[in-house]
Amino acid sequence: MMISLAKIRTLLNWKMGALIAALLTISAVSVASSEPESNSGRVPKPKIEIEKGDKCVEDEDFMRRNHMKLLMHKRDETMHKGIRTKKYSLQNCIECHASKKNNSVLGSNENFCQSCHSYAAVKIDCFECHASKPKVQPSAGFFHPIVPPATPGVAATDKESHGLSYSMRQQMRSNVNEQNNAGVTR
Amino acid sequence: MSCANKSRREFLGTTAVATASLAVAPGVMLIDMAHGRAPEEAASSSVRWGMLVDTNKCDSGCTDCVTACNTENGLSGDTSETGSQWIRKVELKDMRTGKATSLPMMCQHCAEPPCVDVCPTGASFKRADGIVLVDKHICIGCRYCVMACPYKARSFIHEALADQNPDVPRGKGVVESCTMCVHRVDKGQTTACAEACTKAGHDAILFGDLNDANSEISKRVSTFATKQVRADLGLNTGVRYQGI
Numbered sequence: 462m463m464i465s466l467a468k469i470r471t472l473l474n475w476k477m478g479a480l481i482a483a484l485l486t487i488s489a490v491s492v493a494s495s496e497p498e499s500n501s502g503r504v505p506k507p508k509i510e511i512e513k514g515d516k517c518v519e520d521e522d523f524m525r526r527n528h529m530k531l532l533m534h535k536r537d538e539t540m541h542k543g544i545r546t547k548k549y550s551l552q553n554c555i556e557c558h559a560s561k562k563n564n565s566v567l568g569s570n571e572n573f574c575q576s577c578h579s580y581a582a583v584k585i586d587c588f589e590c591h592a593s594k595p596k597v598q599p600s601a602g603f604f605h606p607i608v609p610p611a612t613p614g615v616a617a618t619d620k621e622s623h624g625l626s627y628s629m630r631q632q633m634r635s636n637v638n639e640q641n642n643a644g645v646t647r
Numbered sequence: 648m649s650c651a652n653k654s655r656r657e658f659l660g661t662t663a664v665a666t667a668s669l670a671v672a673p674g675v676m677l678i679d680m681a682h683g684r685a686p687e688e689a690a691s692s693s694v695r696w697g698m699l700v701d702t703n704k705c706d707s708g709c710t711d712c713v714t715a716c717n718t719e720n721g722l723s724g725d726t727s728e729t730g731s732q733w734i735r736k737v738e739l740k741d742m743r744t745g746k747a748t749s750l751p752m753m754c755q756h757c758a759e760p761p762c763v764d765v766c767p768t769g770a771s772f773k774r775a776d777g778i779v780l781v782d783k784h785i786c787i788g789c790r791y792c793v794m795a796c797p798y799k800a801r802s803f804i805h806e807a808l809a810d811q812n813p814d815v816p817r818g819k820g821v822v823e824s825c826t827m828c829v830h831r832v833d834k835g836q837t838t839a840c841a842e843a844c845t846k847a848g849h850d851a852i853l854f855g856d857l858n859d860a861n862s863e864i865s866k867r868v869s870t871f872a873t874k875q876v877r878a879d880l881g882l883n884t885g886v887r888y889q890g891i
Contacts, residue, residue, distance in 0.1 A: 540782050542689035543833045590818030592811045
């Protein structure tokens with residue numbers, strides 16, 4: 462079979478043109494689909510308010526899938542052996558991820574723990590016993606300054622629990638009430 | 648050479664006391680070096696935590712230890728039948744002599760704890776360093792341990808709780824008791840009750856390592872007559888009393 466050079470050239474050009482067109486179409490589609498998922502599609506995604514989420518103890522993907530295993534392992538180590546390292550501890554999670562709005566990981570469907578768990582309909586039972594707020598240490602630099610500082614006239618005495626002033630505790634208590642009224646998934 | 652050594656010894660001797668309670672870094676206290684363990688190190692059976700109560704120094708009517716315990720562990724202080732009481736003040740009176748004694752009673756942290764023996768789930772357990780605890784993740788609230796304890800030291804949480812101390816998780820439906828402030832002990836601190844008693848100037852409660860021959864508690868136990876409550880049960884309690 463003999464095909465002239467000119468014929469091959471025209472065939473090639475046609476094929477290249479088709480290829481380029483196909484590539485363009487694919488890239489256009491991929492650009493469209495890389496837009497934020499919450500804005501497109503019919504499935505709502507959880508809206509998570511992350512205060513300090515850029516550097517977790519492990520990769521984000523790993524944490525999403527395995528945080529419960531890490532916590533389970535850590536709780537047994539702590540409870541039975543008294544190993545109190547901060548990494549993987551629930552207290553450490555809460556210290557970073559508590560919302561600035563209500564100083565908690567629970568409370569609304571934007572709060573760190575509650576957002577995903579209510580979206581996935583997974584019950585969290587940690588907070589029936591564990592505090593959902595970070596431990597307030599005014600002396601050690603309180604980095605979630607949502608609880609208003611004590612009124613200048615009222616000094617926190619040792620007898621008040623955990624060095625909190627009365628007003629701070631009232632504030633925390635009212636946060637808990639709000640949180641209970643908000644219908645926390647428990 | 649010997650002169651240098653001598654001065655070095657003197658220096659160590661005089662400064663040891665002064666620096667014993669000073670912090671060298673945040674969270675690291677020199678005084679803990681005797682018992683201190685790193686956060687990643689597990690509790691070891693070479694330590695046996697215990698308490699010694701000197702009933703001669705314990706004032707009748709003083710409830711400083713109870714208050715401190717309630718504050719530290721987030722207890723309401725409710726003394727009703729359903730209230731959580733990790734530590735109680737007990738008033739005793741010898742009817743013949745009229746001698747009145749007041750003493751705090753709490754979980755005795757037995758070496759052979761009956762609560763652990765009867766627990767069907769393994770929630771009740773003794774840590775390697777002698778502290779008897781309830782693993783509330785495993786506890787099903789059956790209350791066998793409450794029945795088994797000869798010291799009436801355990802209580803059940805009947806109501807849902809909120810606003811817990813992050814270091815002391817507590818919740819409805821499980822059994823609890825004195826943890827010997829395990830969250831503080833792991834950091835090398837003393838218990839809240841002993842601290843409050845010392846701070847108030849009574850000095851009636853002494854916390855320390857019963858296995859360490861050089862600890863204050865061991866010295867006192869080896870010098871003075873101390874008693875275990877219901878010693879006839881052979882439980883080898885970690886809490887000892889002096890003067891009863």
